[in-house]
Amino acid sequence: MSPRPQRAPEVLPRVERGHRRPWRYALLVYAVALTVATHWPALTLGAASPVSDKLVHALAFGALTILLWRTGWFQRRMTVTLVALAWATLDETTQGLPFIRRHVSWPDGIANGLGVVVAAAWLWAAAPVGGAANRARLRVESFAFDQLWTRPETWIRLALAGFVAAGVGVIVPVRLPGTTWVGIGALIGALVAGTVLAISWRRACRRLDAARPCFRCGASCRGTGFDENGVAACPVCGVTLRSTQWRTPARASSRQRLRLLAAPLVTAALLVVAAFVGLTLLSAVYPRLLRWPATARLAPRIAVAIGRIPPDIATIVDFAAALIAMAGLGRLYRRRLARSFDQGERCRRCGHDLRGTPAPDGRGRCSECGVEFVVE
Ligand SMILES: [Zn+2]
Ligand SMILES: [Zn+2]
Incomplete structure (x- = not known):
């Protein structure tokens, strides 16, 4: 029997606001830029466009969807999706206003909508999954992620890495067939920025273990002593703390990962x-x-x-279908991983296989690292 989840909010409003504020500013800047770009009178990318402008449309509204979600204004991913779809429709139809001297294009509208739907699928794939043990494990990562973006240097570092890499990508002599210099540059920029983000995130997770902030109120619990079960109360807000809660979650070994990947790969x-x-x-x-x-x-x-169907629309529909399928498979994999932690099969701290470890009345201790585990 696991204890009932607490009724108190998981994160205090003050901490939550701090985590959300940078995203709200980012959305504001992005929304202005997007609206200006899509309503600049008589602007056409036309034949001179270096990348498919349908792809640009889809990416622009996919990014908008993710920004909207990160602002924390909406509790449900479905609401964000509907708001973004409404925004995309409004953005395209207002281009038909006479003084804008642009035109409403249904292929652009479809590309906008597909961008939103793909982003929504990936948000769903990345949502917390599983039971209490797995969610506790993911809590470290999500807290570190939220905190990471409150630091201005994260935004600056990613923008710099992305732009420099994109610049290098533009002058790289290798061209895949059907690509353009801007396309290659953008791809390399995105890959490098993604890698920098992954490294920064990992380091932020490790920093948490030293800083020991309360996940609910943000107060430092560095000096807090824990009882013999590794449990204490936050000195500021009183929420239950576990001495291991700041540990970066264990990575599954490559063999375990392969075993978990089997079902998604077969499905694919x-x-x-x-x-x-x-x-x-x-x-x-x-x-x-x-x-x-x-x-x-x-x-x-x-x-x-x-x-x-115009070829560029057909291409973007194919892309969208593949990306949505990947989101589904990613979620399938994450659910399987979650189950192995929830069923107490694997230690959430060191990843040790716990299936042979005794757990009288549903609780046991990892024989490798001593962390407590719960069998649901
Ligand atoms: Zn607290
Ligand atoms: Zn362990």
């Missing part, structure tokens, strides 16, 4: 096979559909309509 393979089988069946069935009175008129119309 099945999806690909199903897609190919579906396409093959369709081409086999199509001549029959033409002969069958009920579908003789409809089938060619659908085929023509699909054929009329």
Whole structure:
């Protein structure tokens, strides 16, 4: 039996506001920039556009969705998705205002919407999963992540790394077919910025172990003594602290990871096979559909309509479908990982396999590092 979760808020409003403030400013700046860029009178990227402007549309509104979520104004990911979709629609339709001298383009609108949906799928994939043990394990990482973005140097470092890497990417002589210098530059910039973020995040997790802030009120608990069970109360807000709660979560070993990856990989393979089988069946069935009175008129119309989809829209739909499938598989993997921690199969501190460790009345102690674990 695990204790009932506390009724008190997980994070005090003051701490929460501190974590959210930088994102609210970022959203403000971004919203102004986005609106100006999409409503600049008579602006056309046109044929001179170095990257597919549908891709730019999708990325712009995907980023907007993530910023909206990070502001903490919305409790549910579904609300954020609907707000972002409404925003995207409004942004595209107001381009039809006469004095803007631009035009409403449905392919742009579709690209906007797909960007929002893909971002929403990734937010869902990254959401906390599993039971109490796994969520406690993830708490360190999410607190470190929230704190990381309250430091201005994080924003500056990422922007610098991204821009410098993008600049280097632009002059790299290697070009993949169908890419442009801006595309390659942006890709390299994003990869480097992502790597810098991952390293900074990891270091922020380790800093927590030294700083020992209360996850609820933010007060430092460095001097707090713990009882023999490793439990104490926060000296400021009184929330229960565990001596191990600031430990960076254990990484699964590569063998464990491979075992957990098996199901998502098999699912991915099945999806690909199903897609190919579906396409093959369709081409086999199509001549029959033409002969069958009920579908003789409809089938060619659908085929023509699909054929009329602009290639850049078709590409972005394919991309979106692949990214949404990846989000689903990522979530599947994270759920499996969560289960191994929740069922007390693995130590949340050192990753040691606990399946042979005794846990009378649902509680036990890791034989490797001594941390307490709970079997749900
Ligand atoms: Zn506290
Ligand atoms: Zn352990």
